[in-house]
Amino acid sequence: MLSERRLQVLRAIVQDYVGTEEPVGSKALTERHNLGVSPATVRNDMAALEDEGYIAQPHTSAGRIPTDKGYRLFVDKLAGVKPMSAPERRAIQNFLDGAVDLDDVVARTVRLLAQLTRQVAVVQYPSLTRSTVRHVELLALAPARLMLVLITDTGRVEQRMVDCPAPFGETSLADLRARLNSRVAGRRFADVPRLVEDLPEAFEVEDRGAVSAVLSTLLETLVEENEERLMIGGTANLTRFGHDFPLTIRPVLEALEEHVVLLKLLGEAGDSGMTVRIGHENAYEGLNSTSVVSVGYGSGGEAVAKLGVVGPTRMDYPGTMGAVRAVARYVGQILAES
């Protein structure tokens, strides 16, 4: 178990390193923090912290930098979440209030997060399966060709083409539309499969093929892997990453392009509360030198999706966590209003 002072030393190291981006030495530490002890003592503490794996030296006779384990301890025990100031909160609200539709909300959220944290922002669209159905629309484009449009209470709209095995009359279409909506409107998408499974039976035999085609398209749309989408932004902030550029930035950019990877990453994060994944805690190799701070957001008590930021492990955790939490809260409000 580490003594109180050693924890203070670790905290000071993290803070200084995050600030200066340079390995921090014992002398500098005592000068910038009121530890009440001499550099020699700090050196002893550092040696102990290094033995425990919380800090490391890039090379012999350079200062120390925190390891992933060090950051982990810092986040868990040594630092809280820094709340946003009142003006910041107002700015967030003003910025998000101007959105005209869901795409706009997401786009603005991404920009906002990227600006606030000066890191890469990732915002997941509200998950279909976790939202409720506002309306299902069916349009005849051709006698045997329909367009299916799903609208969620969070404002998300998805459309799909449906090719029917046989032409489908306008009255049958209206009938299907009405029956579908009366069954699923206001219900959660996750329940839709169960709610519609016996629907074909309500139709004449010649229409059942078309009804089934519509339903199977509807169900396909709800398959989890396909239905999740996200938007990223602030990639220009990656240029502040470090000096050893191409090697660091390349895999990160590649990971960010792989939305599947990011979605998985967000999915693994805890469902409630804020999650911080530091360095090698991220399963995806390309993100081994980054940290991911994410949190769920939603219109009510329940999260409909997640958002967060990706940045260097050397990041301002309290500030970043504060910004992420605040933004998630306001996005939830906006969604509830719309």
Add this chain to the structure above:
Amino acid sequence: MLSERRLQVLRAIVQDYVGTEEPVGSKALTERHNLGVSPATVRNDMAALEDEGYIAQPHTSAGRIPTDKGYRLFVDKLAGVKPMSAPERRAIQNFLDGAVDLDDVVARTVRLLAQLTRQVAVVQYPSLTRSTVRHVELLALAPARLMLVLITDTGRVEQRMVDCPAPFGETSLADLRARLNSRVAGRRFADVPRLVEDLPEAFEVEDRGAVSAVLSTLLETLVEENEERLMIGGTANLTRFGHDFPLTIRPVLEALEEHVVLLKLLGEAGDSGMTVRIGHENAYEGLNSTSVVSVGYGSGGEAVAKLGVVGPTRMDYPGTMGAVRAVARYVGQILAES
């Protein structure tokens, strides 16, 4: 006027420089190309080309590199568009054929372009105003709150909230929906304002406020600056840009985040045919060291939007142009089918 051989020298310089990314000298040129003359002669030609501003030396006694003007001449006179091979064309088609909706088409197009050209891909969503109306849907969310959904023939779907000054009955709503669609379905969005301007007059006085609210939201949605959207991808390819990293890549990433800037850039490009903007020809400063190759695409003869790539001025122009053209062609086909 430059002699035929000097043009050949310029072409050889561009090709070698694009291949090796290093300034090319007279000796290497004669070795790799059958110019039929000695290095000394090439040196004279190079001096002439430099006087004319087609090539430049990074420093005295280094090889030459093409200037923007040199690339311009190369693109205009010395190189054609390299057609895609049959397998490549098949691969493009296969890849795009799997798309389930417009978002998917655009996303796949971006990936494809980025992979083919190994550069940053930019794909604009089909412009609303240049598309035709497939359907306009109105849903009552609350007595005085509607959702307006626009669906284009290219599969694009836009939705907006409408707050009505007074509650709007279900029959009136159905009436408005029917009238709206009979007027605008199949027509071009650009004509919509004209087609609906007298619509409120057909309604009872108490409903006119709501009808006007719907119409004004509809018209706002069509305002050019707001309705254009795009998707980008392949930013990881920026890491292949050059050695002097952060300085080069930063402004490019920033420019790519500014969709407004990119849309303007694409908008300025010629409306038909392929446009290549080289280095300083791009009005936006951040893109002064990049070239933008863009072309319109559309389901019929007319372009509904543009797509292209952003890469270093030192790019393989014939190959890039070939890929961009081929992808645009297939995307047009896909849109026409859907």
Add this chain to the structure above:
DNA sequence: TCTGGCACTCTGTGAGCGCGAGTGCCAGCG
């Protein structure tokens, strides 16, 4: 008009060197 030759000018690379920051260890002190 082209060619071979020659002197010149750069840049990039690698070795050598000194400085400074930082460490580890130790003996002494409270």
Add this chain to the structure above:
DNA sequence: CGCTGGCACTCGCGCTCACAGAGTGCCAGA
């Protein structure tokens, strides 16, 4: 037992210097 000051040691960074190599411009001759 923990803290402190002192001291020797290590090592990376930046600097200079020299050198090799590539490439040029120019000139005289074919």
